[in-house]
Amino acid sequence: MKQQTDFSSLAKSSGEWLRGTGPESDIVISSRIRLARNLADFPFIRRCSDEDRDSIERTVRARMEAMEDWKDIRYIDIEELSEVDRQFLVERQLISREIADADGSRAVAVDPGEQYSVMVNEEDHLRIQVMQSGLDLQAAWATIDSLDDRLEGAILYAFHEKYGYLTACPTNVGTGLRVSVMLHLPALVITRQIDKVFRSMQRINVTVRGLYGEGSQYSGDFYQVSNQVTLGHSEQALLSLVGDEVVPQIIQYERKARAFLVEQNQQDLHDDVSRALGILHTAKKISSEETMHYLSKVRMGVNLGLIDDVQVATINKLFIHTQPAHLQKLHGRVLGSSDRNVQRASYLQRHLHGELGDGELN
Amino acid sequence: MKCQYCEKPATFHITELTEPAGPKVMHLCEEHARNFLQKEASSPVASVAGALAKQLQLGQTKQELAELDQKECPVCGISFFEFRNTGRLGCPYDYSFFEEDLVPLLTNIHDATEHVGKRPRRLAASADSQARMIQLRREMEEAVELEDYERASEIRDELKRMEKELSQPEAKSEDTSDQHNRSKQADRPEGEDRS
Numbered sequence: 151m152k153q154q155t156d157f158s159s160l161a162k163s164s165g166e167w168l169r170g171t172g173p174e175s176d177i178v179i180s181s182r183i184r185l186a187r188n189l190a191d192f193p194f195i196r197r198c199s200d201e202d203r204d205s206i207e208r209t210v211r212a213r214m215e216a217m218e219d220w221k222d223i224r225y226i227d228i229e230e231l232s233e234v235d236r237q238f239l240v241e242r243q244l245i246s247r248e249i250a251d252a253d254g255s256r257a258v259a260v261d262p263g264e265q266y267s268v269m270v271n272e273e274d275h276l277r278i279q280v281m282q283s284g285l286d287l288q289a290a291w292a293t294i295d296s297l298d299d300r301l302e303g304a305i306l307y308a309f310h311e312k313y314g315y316l317t318a319c320p321t322n323v324g325t326g327l328r329v330s331v332m333l334h335l336p337a338l339v340i341t342r343q344i345d346k347v348f349r350s351m352q353r354i355n356v357t358v359r360g361l362y363g364e365g366s367q368y369s370g371d372f373y374q375v376s377n378q379v380t381l382g383h384s385e386q387a388l389l390s391l392v393g394d395e396v397v398p399q400i401i402q403y404e405r406k407a408r409a410f411l412v413e414q415n416q417q418d419l420h421d422d423v424s425r426a427l428g429i430l431h432t433a434k435k436i437s438s439e440e441t442m443h444y445l446s447k448v449r450m451g452v453n454l455g456l457i458d459d460v461q462v463a464t465i466n467k468l469f470i471h472t473q474p475a476h477l478q479k480l481h482g483r484v485l486g487s488s489d490r491n492v493q494r495a496s497y498l499q500r501h502l503h504g505e506l507g508d509g510e511l512n
Numbered sequence: 513m514k515c516q517y518c519e520k521p522a523t524f525h526i527t528e529l530t531e532p533a534g535p536k537v538m539h540l541c542e543e544h545a546r547n548f549l550q551k552e553a554s555s556p557v558a559s560v561a562g563a564l565a566k567q568l569q570l571g572q573t574k575q576e577l578a579e580l581d582q583k584e585c586p587v588c589g590i591s592f593f594e595f596r597n598t599g600r601l602g603c604p605y606d607y608s609f610f611e612e613d614l615v616p617l618l619t620n621i622h623d624a625t626e627h628v629g630k631r632p633r634r635l636a637a638s639a640d641s642q643a644r645m646i647q648l649r650r651e652m653e654e655a656v657e658l659e660d661y662e663r664a665s666e667i668r669d670e671l672k673r674m675e676k677e678l679s680q681p682e683a684k685s686e687d688t689s690d691q692h693n694r695s696k697q698a699d700r701p702e703g704e705d706r707s
């Protein structure tokens with residue numbers, strides 16, 4: 151398949167959403183919006199024959215290729231990919247673990263800036279997603295809304311007058327929209343306020359998921375906030391619930407906690423983040439969870455002005471590029487776990503010493 | 513502490529806070545944590561199953577439930593039993609066919625039963641014509657299997673014709689429903705509509 155030949159260029163670059171800019175980017179890593187859509191004239195994926203799946207994939211591909219701005223879009227046949235390549239796309243957040251592990255015809259279309267991707271034959275026929283750096287749901291919505299309009303012009307969607315966009319799972323019906331904001335909340339974790347904050351919000355309709363949460367030996371301090379319901383609220387109301395109500399509150403709590411730490415504990419804090427940077431600089435072998443843990447501390451240190459020779463964009467990129475499939479793509483061969491730990495340490499050092507430009511590897 | 517799913521040490525302790533169910537703590541090894549975190553927030557199967565259990569406790573007798581489980585969609589053939597087990601529907605027509613059983617479920621999950629928000633610019637195909645297209649496609653696949661290529665190509669033409677018809681907003685639709693759609697589209701609120 152010809153589209154795979156320059157897969158390695160994807161490995162060297164990184165998505166726009168990792169650039170570490172945008173509103174509130176000291177705390178908000180990224181905003182993601184996804185829409186679930188289905189073709190009107192096919193059963194949902196579970197009840198599709200192999201012919202149906204092939205036919206959906208071919209139809210969608212042909213219609214997308216006929217779209218005006220198609221030429222820059224990379225269309226990847228997931229069925230044809232190696233295990234490492236699939237894992238790579240998962241780490242990159244361009245596809246879901248489900249579609250990576252599934253069987254049969256399935257694909258993903260990715261724009262050059264990796265701002266959006268369209269999965270074909272996931273749980274729904276189409277899963278359209280847009281990623282944005284920082285907290286900027288309106289910009290993400292504008293992109294996905296227009297992409298959805300263009301796809302809708304070419305593809306007949308399953309839509310019901312009363313229930314809206316029809317989806318395989320009733321938890322997605324209506325708007326088919328899921329907004330997810332990824333937050334970095336180290337100070338709320340250190341001050342042990344994180345659970346209290348979420349409980350005090352008393353919000354129905356949002357799901358908060360802690361990634362590497364409190365009490366863990368290696369805590370990455372990342373939390374994801376998403377809307378839970380999709381029916382009975384407009385897209386704007388759902389964006390506003392997450393982006394204007396819930397997330398700004400959490401940001402405010404995190405800022406207060408950071409200010410408190412700086413005031414009460416400046417030396418300990420400075421020591422802690424400097425040691426973290428020291429380990430990333432000097433370790434000869436390092437696991438991905440340890441890497442997460444120390445990168446998280448360094449990220450906070452940079453945002454609090456305690457470390458000044460590292461860019462947030464570099465740290466964001468390192469979170470992704472030090473994951474197993476990325477390391478293997480960068481090295482162009484399969485690596486065992488202990489080899490990866492060595493390569494990861496060396497990769498971190500080369501990048502943190504500022505010796506390499508953005509796309510360089512060796 | 514060991515991983516919940518295997519013998520390796522649990523190095524990731526993940527807290528999932530889902531209102532109103534409350535926080536749930538998981539202890540996982542690196543590999544299981546990675547798998548878990550890459551799945552979408554709030555497992556749909558769990559929430560469908562939970563909402564269904566709640567709903568079925570109310571009102572339905574064992575026999576009514578057994579009868580409901582047998583009910584099968586004429587288009588895709590999925591039974592209510594299968595839906596209940598997997599949390600996934602079989603085709604767009606299920607929303608019409610199982611409507612009375614789905615409405616309480618939708619109320620449970622979303623606290624709403626009516627879509628508010630974006631609509632396709634073109635007219636939505638009716639549930640019946642969507643069902644008809646899926647059925648035609650099945651027949652076409654059968655015809656190909658039986659090597660009845662003439663029949664298969666007739667069906668293909670019929671499908672193309674239907675899709676073309678449905679793709680044009682101005683095509684044969686009743687004036688009233690067209691009006692209705694367009695005005696809803698035009699009135700689509702920007703930023704309001706919070707309930």
Ligand SMILES: [Zn+2]
Nearest residue numbers: 515518541544
């Ligand atoms: Zn495990």
Ligand SMILES: [Zn+2]
Nearest residue numbers: 585588602603
């Ligand atoms: Zn059906």
